[in-house]
Amino acid sequence: MIDWMAFVTVAVAALLAAGLLVTVFALALRVGDSPTPVRKAASLVLYGVCAFIVLFGIFLIVPALHDPLGL
Amino acid sequence: MDLTLLVVLVIALALIFDFTNGFHDTANAMATPIATGALRPKTAVALAAVLNLVGAFLSTEVAKTISGGLIREGDGGLQITPVMILAGLIGAIVWNLVTWLLGLPSSSSHALFGGLIGAAIVGAWSFGPIDGAVLVSKILIPAVLAPVLAGTVSYLATKIAYGITRKRQRDGFKVGQVFTSSLVSLAHGTNDAQKTMGVITLTLIAAGMQPVGTGPQFWVIVACAIAIAAGTYSGGWRIIRTMGRGITEGIEPAQGFSAEAATTATILASTHLGFALSTTQVASGSVIGTGIGRKGASVRWKTAGRIGLGWLITIPAAGTVGALMAFIAGLVWWGVIVDVVLASAAILTIWLLSRRGTVEAGTFHQPEPTAFVRPKRKKKRSRR
Numbered sequence: 001m002i003d004w005m006a007f008v009t010v011a012v013a014a015l016l017a018a019g020l021l022v023t024v025f026a027l028a029l030r031v032g033d034s035p036t037p038v039r040k041a042a043s044l045v046l047y048g049v050c051a052f053i054v055l056f057g058i059f060l061i062v063p064a065l066h067d068p069l070g071l
Numbered sequence: 072m073d074l075t076l077l078v079v080l081v082i083a084l085a086l087i088f089d090f091t092n093g094f095h096d097t098a099n100a101m102a103t104p105i106a107t108g109a110l111r112p113k114t115a116v117a118l119a120a121v122l123n124l125v126g127a128f129l130s131t132e133v134a135k136t137i138s139g140g141l142i143r144e145g146d147g148g149l150q151i152t153p154v155m156i157l158a159g160l161i162g163a164i165v166w167n168l169v170t171w172l173l174g175l176p177s178s179s180s181h182a183l184f185g186g187l188i189g190a191a192i193v194g195a196w197s198f199g200p201i202d203g204a205v206l207v208s209k210i211l212i213p214a215v216l217a218p219v220l221a222g223t224v225s226y227l228a229t230k231i232a233y234g235i236t237r238k239r240q241r242d243g244f245k246v247g248q249v250f251t252s253s254l255v256s257l258a259h260g261t262n263d264a265q266k267t268m269g270v271i272t273l274t275l276i277a278a279g280m281q282p283v284g285t286g287p288q289f290w291v292i293v294a295c296a297i298a299i300a301a302g303t304y305s306g307g308w309r310i311i312r313t314m315g316r317g318i319t320e321g322i323e324p325a326q327g328f329s330a331e332a333a334t335t336a337t338i339l340a341s342t343h344l345g346f347a348l349s350t351t352q353v354a355s356g357s358v359i360g361t362g363i364g365r366k367g368a369s370v371r372w373k374t375a376g377r378i379g380l381g382w383l384i385t386i387p388a389a390g391t392v393g394a395l396m397a398f399i400a401g402l403v404w405w406g407v408i409v410d411v412v413l414a415s416a417a418i419l420t421i422w423l424l425s426r427r428g429t430v431e432a433g434t435f436h437q438p439e440p441t442a443f444v445r446p447k448r449k450k451k452r453s454r455r
Contacts, residue, residue, distance in 0.1 A: 023231050028243075033239070
């Protein structure tokens with residue numbers, strides 16, 4: 001029947017992933033909204049983290065990347 | 072009935088289904104970026120089409136579950152014949168078009184399952200081939216869980232987004248939306264084109280034109296990729312309107328970003344951690360969640376209810392059409408021809424009905440018609 005464990009895993013993973021992405025991106029916007037170079041740099045780093053999260057998403061979508069042998 | 076002609080008909084119908092699958096699901100990825108003005112309508116569907124095309128080539132694992140999951144094969148079950156696949160496909164296409172006409176986002180996979188189930192029931196003249204427990208655990212319960220989970224994730228993401236940013240910073244979310252919605256499109260391409268490839272391959276194997284146990288041939292992959300991309304580019308504008316505006320009014324960039332992030336995260340988690348969820352149901356849930364999450368935004372529960380009702384009747388409705396088609400095909404040897412004629416008539420009728428009130432790219436009024444997102448020049452203004 002229903003694999004509740006799997007559902008809970010999916011729910012937790014989705015919450016964490018979406019929460020993390022939104023938090024980092026929102027922080028990047030917030031921090032970047034300032035003329036000081038330090039904050040600009042911090043904002044760029046945060047955007048970098050977002051880019052990394054998106055790349056991880058692509059990694060998960062493309063089977064050749066996460067499952068090269070087709071197992 | 073000549074087998075070659077039958078196979079040709081099935082392939083043609085499978086590609087038509089793939090096309091309807093494409094335009095039915097454009098909204099999942101692109102409704103919110105269009106609603107917030109992050110992308111122009113035409114740009115959005117073009118981007119989605121390209122990503123679907125690319126996605127279709129990325130994965131070569133055949134979706135064998137199309138026939139294996141719900142319909143029992145082998146001992147105590149029945150042999151899936153090309154005629155059943157044809158009847159099932161007609162059911163799926165007709166239901167996809169009806170829901171599109173009504174502007175309802177509904178799962179194309181469920182329509183396909185429904186059509187095949189209906190055809191299988193008539194083929195066996197009993198409910199024996201249908202695994203009721205699987206139907207409940209794989210389709211009915213996930214249909215409730217998907218929107219609830221995605222809605223919760225999206226609600227919390229929206230709260231975070233609005234909690235952290237100040238009002239004047241929120242336009243920046245438009246840039247992020249382009250990326251999150253692109254991920255949804257790519258994931259869609261890798262999954263959904265697979266289903267049609269699986270159906271065509273199954274048919275070729277069943278007809279003895281391809282060895283058992285082999286994957287889709289290259290021309291099948293190309294044809295399916297093009298069909299789903301063309302469908303996506305044609306852009307089911309009616310469904311985009313429902314998803315982008317019908318469920319909750321005036322989606323803001325921060326909401327769009329949160330909803331898309333929730334959709335992407337939920338779908339990727341579900342495909343990789345072994346709990347299959349429908350993309351359409353996840354995306355709809357996300358839009359509802361973000362509607363609840365922003366102060367001052369409201370959710371049109373009447374529209375949401377209509378969508379939920381659509382999900383409930385997708386399988387029985389597509390199944391009824393599939394069953395009817397299988398019944399006609401079983402009566403006389405030229406029954407399949409009658410099926411195809413009826414299907415063509417249905418497609419034409421729905422298309423003519425849709426001409427009464429067209430919804431196209433131009434129908435969408437966008438808040439800020441920027442060509443593409445450009446970082447806004449900073450305004451020299453004191454912080455609020």
